[in-house]
Amino acid sequence: MSEQGYFGEFGGSFIPEILVATFEELIAAYEEARADPAFWKTYVDLMGNYSCRPTPLTEAVNLTRHFGGARIFIKREDLNHTGAHKANNVMGQGLLIQRMGKKRVIAETGAGQHGVATATMAAKFGLECTIYMGEVDVARQRPNVFWMERMGATVVPVTEGSRTLKDAINEAFRDWVTRMDDTHYALGTACGPHPFPEMVSWFQSLIGEEARRQVLEQAGCLPSRVYACVGGGSNAMGIFGGFFEDDVELVGVEAGGAGLDSKAHASRLASSDATLGVAQGYKTYFLQNPDGQMNETHSVAAGLDYVGVSPILAHLSQTGRVRFEAATDEEVVDALSLTMQKEGLIPALESSHAFVQAFKEAPLMSPDEVIVINQSGRGDKDIFTIADAFGDPEWEAFIQKKAKEYDAR
């Protein structure tokens, strides 16, 4: 990486002048923390004490038997406090906020997991908290909105643009340029202007560090392949980070939505629909039209429904270090269903994308080989979406009955 935060031709820092001083302050705080071994120790201790780290690596014996190929291990980020890998980055940035002496934190959220994690961190560290969330996502992830508000955060629905993750990021930037003196913007993924891609990946690298140690202990060898879903790219950067120096194939799985031919997807690297662009403060592949206007994207998983992708992953795709695939909404629901029935695990719809690709490849691999899937989050937050996807009539009847009870009040 060069001084301005470039990874090959990707990354950089394209920010309004008003934010330049704020970014300089953030970069200084980040570099100081990174150079201080005591900071990392404080972070690891905090995650051990507050968030059940290290999260287990679970051998999926039944799925392995079902597919009859490679041994399948699952990294259990769903067991992190608040139910996803998002908490890692947020608690790390929380420690930085304390170092910088700021009193308020803001964040964007898509699926709501990053918003819940940020609201949790704000409650624990005594910070004022505002979360920006696209109106479409507020509607599909209502339970997370409930928890954020209960923890004292203000949730602002974003009504402009496509009303999803990218619009929430724009709104968070607009807030930040107004109140940067007392506010930190805890960006939730490995995107945005420098230092966010690098800093978020650093906090998430805990996942890969643990997973590498665990797989060596439990399987006695390194995995042949590691699978992670890719929205912005933070959970993928986290788990891949443990294996960059090894002879391990890294596979990122993007949202294939209704299929790559349909245009209704969010595959920036696995499809040929995205082109190089500059938006939201950084240069990467974006799903955009020939004029440079961002397209609408689609995924059953709100957390993957995003126009851009981590500049670090764009670079790793270009160099061939990471292979990118896409999983369709339909495949995702099937993989989720199978995982629940065979293992009693409930991966989030986002994480289920990684399972789809692993399930396609595991049967073709030898039983001597090992693969690791990152279960980046838990799926019970998606109960409304998943119940609809399964078309569960009893769930529907329950909701109708519940609504009638409210009506009768």
Added chain:
Amino acid sequence: MLADYIRKRREDRDILLMTHIVAGYPSFDDSLRIVEQMVEGGVDLMELQVPFSEPIADGPVILHANQRSLEAGSTVDRCFEFAEAVSQRFDIPFVLMTYYNILFKFGVQEFADRMAAAGLRGAIVPDLPPEEAGDYLEAMGRNELDPIFIFSPNTTDTRMSLISSRAGGFVYCVARKGVTGAETSFSADFEAYLSRCSAATELPLALGFGVKDAADVDFLRGQVDIAVIGTETLRVVDERGVEAVRGFIEELR
């Protein structure tokens, strides 16, 4: 170049007015009528914004106008046709304002060539800091177009000098933190900021963000060369209609 025009014009006016429109909002026909009203009302130069789907430096009013213009089918090509039409028809300089992705996707060199061909005089690109502007500066220079850069209240003196060394035409001074279109209180800190701005550059200064009425313009007389009225004219169009623009501009003088 624009700086000469501004200095010459300032010989008989104690402050110049620059207004801002979003091309294609509410429609291209309306945009043309708004420009006409503004020129008749006496503005000295104008910013034409090419709409972008992710305008992170703009507040709700201009954001909304960007969205509506795109929904109505605005394209970069159509915006250039519009720019060419107004710069041929009206005898004031027009500069273009947009976000970097619009230039980047078009090809930065081709974009600058096209701006020059359309008769535009310069550009403001708020998400392009001078550190990332190498290709842009070269392309603008080759076409004798002015790259207009921005100072903000938290820009250090050293950085102001760096920005000034890359800038052309004038420097756009942002009056305060935040996005376009919110209230600005012109305090004592503000005067200190303006004197830092003047000390840092030989170029004329424009002041924008929150300038909304004759009182604000009066306050800026003698302190800066150009008062920028951005969001407020959009509000006039939204609330009182296109025909109210001319009267609004005349009152500012």
